[in-house]
Amino acid sequence: MGKLTAIQARNRGKNAGGVMPNTHQTAASLAVAFKKFTKSSMLSNDDSHRALLLFLYLWLTDQLDNITSLKDIPDLLRASTADKCEAHCLRNFKDGNISWTEYAQPYHTQQGTLYLWQPLPTALQVLFQPLVSSLSYQTPMLNQQEKKHFYDELQKCRNTPLLLRRCHRNKRDVFYRYFSYCIQVDAGLSSLAKMVLLGPERLHHRNATAYQVEETDRLRKKIFLAQNRYLERIIIAIKQLDLSEHFTARLLGQPKNLSEPTINIANYLKKNGIITVYQLKTQNGSKQYEAIPSIQIGSQRSLAEHDVVVFFNALHDKVEAHNLAKNMTLEQHRLYYNWRTIQLAFLFITLTGVRPTHAITIERRRCFAGEKVCVFDKGQWRPVILCSYLKTQITEYVKLQKMLTMQFPHHQPNQAMWHLIDEQGEQQLLTARILRTKMHSLWPGVVPYQLRHFFAQCALTSLPPHHLATQQIDRLMGHSNLGEHLGSDNQFPLSLMPLHHYLEHLVKRLGLLTLRRQGVVVDE
Template sequence: MGKLQANAKSNRIKNSGGVMPDRLSTNTALMKMFYQAQKQSHDTNTGKLLVVLMYLWLTQQLDDFLLRASEKPITVDDIPDCHKVKNSDACEAHRFKNQKFEDGKSWTYYARATITQSGDKKFEWQPIPNCIIHIFKPFVSNHSYNVSWLTAAEKQQLLNLLMAKWRKPAEIEHFPAIRKQLFFKYITRCIRTDNQLSSLTKSLLLPADIQHHRHAAVYQQKNSEHVRTELFHAQDRYLSRLFNHANSLGVSKLLTLTFSSSSAVSNATLPSISLLNDNAKRNIPANITSSKVGVSFHSKWVGEDLEKYADESVVFGSKRLIPESEIVAIFRHIHDEITSSKPDHKATQADLIHYHNLCANHIALLFIVLTGMRPTHAISINKQSHYDYRRTTVSDKGFQREIRICDYLRQQILHYISLQQQLNSKLNLVNDLPWAWSLYDANNQAIAISAKSLRQFLHQRANGIVPYVLRHQFAQSAVTSIIHKLTTHQIDRLMGHAEYGEHLGSDHVFPASMKQQDLFLDSLPARYGLKELKYV
C-alpha cells in the first residue's frame, strides 16, 4: 500500500463511523485487570481499587499513563483522592455525590472537568453511566463525606496494579488481548469513531491533536445539559457493548468486585458485586430515564431551609450562531422586498437591473443556508457542473465535492433562470460568466457575486449579520434535527469537513444514507419559513 493510500485509510478509520475497538480483546484485557487486582491484593479491599481504577479509565485519565510513567516516575501522590461530598458542596476534581430526586430515588454523579469558551477550567456534575450504577451507587453510599476512598497503602497497591504485567486467568488463556495502553485508551478510541456523538461534544472530550475534524465543532452550539446528556448515553454505549459481549462468554465470576469485611464503612459492608449484573435493581429515577438526564442540581442553604437549584448552564461552540427566528425574519424581509419591488410594464432599465440583482442575491443566500456552503468559496453554481440543478460539484478548499440541492432550492433556481432569460431578452444583455447566477453593474456588465458584495447586501437588511452565519445555522439545524436525524459522519459530509481519502467516498453504494440526507435537506425550507417565490 502506498503512502497516500495508507494515509487515506488511516483517516477513514479515525473518522466518525469507523470501526469500534474489538470487544473480545478488550474484554480479555478487562478480565486481566480484575485477575491481577485479586492476585496482588489478597489482604486488601480489591473492590475499592477497581472502583477507583474504573473511574480513572472511564474519564480517560489513564490515556497517557504509561507514557508519563516512562518519562517521570509516578508516585502515590499522582493517584487522586476520590471522595464523597454533600449536595451543597462545590463540584471539584475527583468528587462524587448521590443526588436524590422528587420520586425518592437517587443517582450517583462524578465531577467532570471541562474548558469553557473563555479558556477557564470548570468542573460539572456528570451522571454515572447506567450499566455501572449498580456498583457506584452503593459504594458511594457506604462512605462518609470528605473521606478519601484509598489510604496511602491502597494507593500504592493501585499504582502497582497499573504498572504490573497483567496475565490471563487460566479460563481465558486462549482469548486474544489488546495491549494495556490500548485498553487504557478504550473510551477515547470509542469517542473518536462514535457516529452518534456530535463533533462539539467530541471536541470537549478529546485533546486537540487527535480530533479528526478540528473545525467541525465551531459550527455547532450546545449547553451543559446537552453535552451531559450526550456523554451519559455515549459512555453507557461504550461499556454496554463490552458487558453484553462478556455476558455471552459466561465470564461473570472473572469480573466481580470483592469488598473486604475489614474495611467496612459506616458499620456496613458491601457484598461482592459482578460487573455484569444485568439483573441488579437499579431503581432508576424518572429524571434519568427522561430528557432531564442532562440537568444537574446542587443544594443551597436559604435561611434554615436546604433548597435545590439547577446548576448554571455553560454554552459551548459557535459564537456566530443567532436564534433561528432571526434567520426566518431575514428571509421573510427579503421575500417581502422582492414581492414589493417586482417591476411592472413601465419599469425602467435601472429598475429591472435592481430587481434582478435583488433576486440573484436572494438565490445566493438561499444556496448557503440550504446547502451549508462556505460563502467565501462557492456562492454560485458553475453552469457546466450541475445535473439538472439537483446536484452540483464545487471547488471547496482545493477539492471537488458534491452538493445536493433540495427540491425547493432547485425550483427557486429555475425561477431565477427564467428571470435572467427574460431580462437578457428585454435589454439585449450578454452574460458570458460561467456562473448560474450573477449581478449586473451600472454599465449593464455581468459581474460575479463576491463574498464582499453579498456581505454588504445582507448587512443592509440585517445589521451585523454576515453570510457565514447561514453556514453555522445549517450545521446547527443538522445537529438538532430530530425527525430526520443525521449521523456525525453525514453532517461532516454535508458541511464539507473531510481529510484526504474521505472526499470521494462510496455514498452512492448506500442509497438509504443519501435518502436520509435528502429528507433532511428537504425539511429545511419549512423550518426556515421559506415559501416559493416566482421572480417573473
C-alpha cells in the same frame, strides 16, 4: 496497501460510522483487570477494592494513558451535594429513595475548563454507589502507599490468568482507550458531546464544533446514554463468553457483580432529552435542592430559527418591491435582477451550508444537468446537494438572467451561474463583501457566514425521521480529512437519501414554500 491508501483508510476508521473495538477482547482484558485489582494484597487495610474503582474511573474518563508516574495518579475525592464540582471528585446524589453516583466531567469553553456533575453509567453504579457512601468527605480514595501499589500494578506486564487464557485480549493501548475509540466512531453522538469527552484537540473534524451549540443538560443526557451503550456491549460479551464469575467484587462485605447489575434508575435520569443536576442549598436553616443552570457550549454565532425566517421574509418583500411586472424599464429590470441574485446567494448558503467566501455561486461547468454540483472549498472539490426548491429557484433565475442579458449589446457568457450587472451593463462577480453589505442593510450585526452556522444547528436539532448522524452532518458541511473527500470516498444513492430528505424538510421549516412571487407559482 500503499502508504497513502493506508492513511486514507485510517482516517475513515476514525470518523463517525467506523468500527468499534472488539467487545470479546475488551471483556477479556477487563476480566484480567478485575483479577489484578481485587487481589487481597492490593490494599493494606480492608477489602473494599478502592483500587478497582479508581481503575474503572480512570478507564471510563480515558485517563489511564496519562499515568506515567506516581504523581499522575489523582486524588479521587468524595464531595457533598453542597460542594462545587471540581476535578476528580465523586458524589452521591439522592433522588427519592435512590442514590446515584456522579463524577466531575470537564467542559472545554472559551473561558476555560468548567467542571459539571455527570451521572455514572448504570452498570458501574452497583460498584461505585455503596463504596462512595462509605468514604469520608474530601479524603483521597487511596493513600500514598496504596497509590504506589496501584502504580506498580499498572506498570507490570499483564500475565493472563489460567482460566482466561481461552480468550483473546486487546492490546493494552486499545483496551485503555476503549471509550475514546467508541466515542470517535459513534455516529449517534453529536460533535459537541465528543468535544466534551475527548477534548477539542482529539476530534476527528476539529472545526465541526464551531458551527453548533448545545445546552449542558442535553449534552449530559447524550453522554449518559452513550456510556451506557459502550458498557452494554461489554456486558453482552461477558455473558456470551461465560465470564461473569470473573467480575465479582466484595464491597463492604457484600458481593457485587458488574455483569449483573440489578439497579433502579433514578427519576432525574428519566427525563426525555435532558438530565438536570442539583446542588444542596442551605438558607435560613432550611435545606433544599436547586437545579444548576444549564449553559451553552459551542458556537457563539448561532441564529434563532425565527429570526432567520423573518430575514427571508424581509428579503422576499425587498425583492418583490422591485418587481414591477411588465412595466419595468431596463434599469428597473436590472435592479430587480440584482436583488434576485442576492436572494439566490442567501438561499444557496442557507440550504447547502457552503462557506460564503470569495465567490458565492456555482460554476456552470460544475453544475451537471442542474442536479449534481461541485464547489471548490478549502483547496479541494466537494459535492453539494441541491434540494428541489433550490433547483426551482436556480431555473427561474437563469430564465430571468437570459432575458436581461440579451438586452445588452456586449453580452458575453459568464462562467458563474449567478452574478450582478452594473449600470454600464457589465457583469460583476458576486463577492462575500457585497453580500455582507446587503445583509447588514436587512439584518444589522449579522454576517452571511452565520447562515452556515444556522444550517449546521438545524441539522443537529432535527428530530426523527429527519435526524442526521454525525457523519452525515459532516458530509453536508464539507468537513473531511484525507480519505473522505471527493475522489476518495464512495457515495451511494441509499446513503444520500437521508440527506435529501433533510434538505427538503429544511425548506418547510423555514416556510420558504409559502413565499410566492408575482405571477409565479412554486410547486410544493
